[in-house]
Amino acid sequence: MKKIAIAALLASVTLFGADHVIDQKGKTFIPHEITVKVGDTLTFVNSDPFAHNAYTDDEANEFDIGMQAPGTKKTVPVKAAGKFDVECAIHPNMLLEVTAN
């Protein structure tokens, strides 16, 4: 049973890509740089006591998760290869550098 579960998990990772958790804490993205694969996902978790946001204007990967309340998480797909910056629209000193292969 365990083997089946592990196999299913591996299959889902292979099929859907890995999920990378980005913590939003102390007005920083943790980590602040990450290397991922196309097909992976980024999950933003707001650990601060006030709202955050994450967006990129990168044409191929453009997203904007909108206003993200404390304690919530939002997931976005990595759609294309390349390097792009993710910023918080509220706190622009929060920067995440993403390298997608």
Add this chain to the structure above:
Amino acid sequence: MIKKSLLATLVVSALFTGATANDDMKKWLRPTEVPQPTNNKLTPARIELGKLLYFDKRLSKNDTVSCATCHSPARGWTDEVPTSKAVGFEGRVGPRNSPVVLNSAYQRHQFWDGRAKSLEQQALGPIEADVEMNMPLKELVPKLQKIKGYKPLFDKAYPGEGINKETIAKAIASFERTVVSTESPFDKYAKGDKKAISKDAKEGFSLFKGKAHCVDCHDGFNFTDGSFQNIGLHDGNLTGKELGRYNVKKRAAWYGVFKTPTLRDVTKSYPYFHDGSVKTLKEATVICSHGGRFEHNVKNKSDVMVDRHLSEAEVDKIVEFMKSLTGPDLDIKVPTKFPQ
């Protein structure tokens, strides 16, 4: 000599000496260096040229308005009026309170709506704005090229680059990078001099970091985290310039938001807020600590703008603390003679 003293002023004003701060206070200490772009490192020649340009009214269409008109060292690097009234080109009124130049070198975004990503980008905006200096750059460049005295100064500051909009912007930005905080009573306190500020100011600092949540936005040594917030000065639907950063791009999080200003030298930079609608620090503190001027019906109001239930005595202590963030005026000699 003047050039050497300019750099010395910059370095000395940025350095801290004497007592050492404990770990809790380190985040509030001024940095030792001012950020500089790789293509525009500070030199005495660049700073001196930028200073002349900053104060030279010939950069405006009719030779009556300089950068210093609305961002004056004598008026806290702003202009003491709500929305640059009667000081812009031919007395025209700008839409927003003139932002302080002090410590803008440390900000990632310039202007209240953050539409410029560098001081170089920012420097040319007010020159061309019709309510400010009303001077098209295509006219300014030949105008400066005809002033013979400017050529050797540009040659020395930017060898081989000539007089053009890029070098004009870089020079002004260089001067602005020297407009940084001097040592305030709070800085002495942060370094360990416990007598540098009053008991009320110390309690105000605790409230500032704690119950009042001022630090949610006015964070770090510059007392701003560079964030963009809608502090609820207006209710209902917003229009025109009140849309703030939303005018830069129609991003939902940017509806009605403006950049959090520095609180350094805040006693000199009245009136307050992006619309200059508040005359006193106390009134500004009351508005911020009570969740904005409007409690309800504010679209996209920041979630940190909630009533913190402060007493008047607590507000007064926070104001006392903010007063301790004001240092002596920078030793900048305003030019009286300009290149001819």
